[in-house]
Amino acid sequence: SAVISQKPSRDICQRGTSLTIQCQVDSQVTMMFWYRQQPGQSLTLIATANQGSEATYESGFVIDKFPISRPNLTFSTLTVSNMSPEDSSIYLCSVVDRGYYEQYFGPGTRLTVT
Amino acid sequence: EDKVVQSPLSLVVHEGDTVTLNCSYEVTNFRSLLWYKQEKKAPTFLFMLTSSGIEKKSGRLSSILDKKELFSILNITATQTGDSAVYLCAVKSSSASKIIFGSGTRLSIRP
Numbered sequence: 506s507a508v509i510s511q512k513p514s515r516d517i518c519q520r521g522t523s524l525t526i527q528c529q530v531d532s533q534v535t536m537m538f539w540y541r542q543q544p545g546q547s548l549t550l551i552a553t554a555n556q557g558s559e560a561t562y563e564s565g566f567v568i569d570k571f572p573i574s575r576p577n578l579t580f581s582t583l584t585v586s587n588m589s590p591e592d593s594s595i596y597l598c599s600v601v602d603r604g605y606y607e608q609y610f611g612p613g614t615r616l617t618v619t
Numbered sequence: 620e621d622k623v624v625q626s627p628l629s630l631v632v633h634e635g636d637t638v639t640l641n642c643s644y645e646v647t648n649f650r651s652l653l654w655y656k657q658e659k660k661a662p663t664f665l666f667m668l669t670s671s672g673i674e675k676k677s678g679r680l681s682s683i684l685d686k687k688e689l690f691s692i693l694n695i696t697a698t699q700t701g702d703s704a705v706y707l708c709a710v711k712s713s714s715a716s717k718i719i720f721g722s723g724t725r726l727s728i729r730p
Contacts, residue, residue, distance in 0.1 A: 506664070536716055547707065548662070548720045563717075595660050601716075607667050608653060608711070608718055613660030 507532050507600050509611035517617045518588055525584045526614045528598030533578035536601040539571070540610075543594045551596075554581040588618045621646040623710050625721035633729050636698050640724045642708030643690040650713040652691050654682055657705045657723070665693070665706075695726075703728045 508531040518524050528537065537554040552560040552573055560573035575581040585592050598611040626641045644652065651669045655662035666675045668684035668691060675682050679698075684691045695702055705725050709718040 538717065547722045550717050553716060597661060607664060608709075609664055610655075610661045615660060 506607065506609050507534055507602055509598060509600060509609060511598055511611040511614050513614060514612065515615040515617075517619060519619060520589055522588055523584055523586045524588065524616060525582050526596055526598075526616075528581045528583070528611055530579045530600055532602075534600040534602060537575060537581045538599040538601075538608075539573060539581070539583045540597040540599055541594045542597065542613075548597065551583070554583075585616065588616075590618045592616065593618045621710070621712065621719050623708055623719050623721035625706075625708050625724050627724060628722065629725040629727070631727045631729060632698060634698060634700060636728075637694065637696045638698060638726060640693040640695075640706050640708075640726070641690065642692070642721055644708075644710045644719075644721075645689065646710045646712045646719065648713045649686065650711045652684055653709045653711070653718065654691070654693050655707040655709065657707055658703075662707055698728045700728045700730055702726060 510529045512527045539551040540548045541551050542548050550563050551566045551571055552562040554560050554573050554575040556575045570586050572584045596614045601608050623644045632638055651667050653667050654665040656665055666682045671684055671686040679696045682693045705723040707723045708721040711718045
């Protein structure tokens with residue numbers, strides 16, 4: 506299975522600032538996703554990161570708030586913009602291996618907004 | 620609307636007990652069902668099921684899928700305190716690239 510790393514692993518940020526989270530995979534993968542998990546909740550898909558084109562956002566998530574980049578098949582970033590305390594969550598990068606249906610998750614980024 | 624429902628929401632048992640976690644689903648064009656274990660941040664992949672009646676097994680964990688009745692179970696035998704976690708069930712459809720997660724079952728194992 507793919508090995509996924511995320512940076513930072515955690516951060517405490519002030520309201521109104523932005524944070525960019527990086528996701529690096531050790532092999533080329535077909536699909537990359539970004540999820541959010543708010544305290545006590547299950548995982549919610551934010552968007553699919555498309556290589557070389559704009560991300561596909563789920564209902565309730567917009568590009569201005571969560572801009573995503575995916576310059577190649579092994580790397581993606583998620584920015585949480587103009588943060589508020591409601592953005593305090595774990596943010597998870599996830600990938601699907603090329604040709605397989607199994608989906609794996611990175612170690613996550615725990616974000617606290619004060 | 621596609622959905623995944625897990626039960627129970629939480630479960631507390633004693634070490635050594637056997638537990639069964641349930642996952643039912645409604646999804647258009649079912650492709651696969653996945654089980655994950657989440658202890659701190661990242662869900663860890665356990666099983667992927669695509670065919671009915673074929674048990675997947677890994678140590679003390681096993682899982683099976685019933686595509687007719689639209690559910691899956693995850694069994695853990697001889698539970699240990701290290702099995703304490705949230706267990707997530709997710710379903711992927713062939714018409715969408717994303718997977719849909721259930722709310723999870725929080726399992727606590729008492730020594």
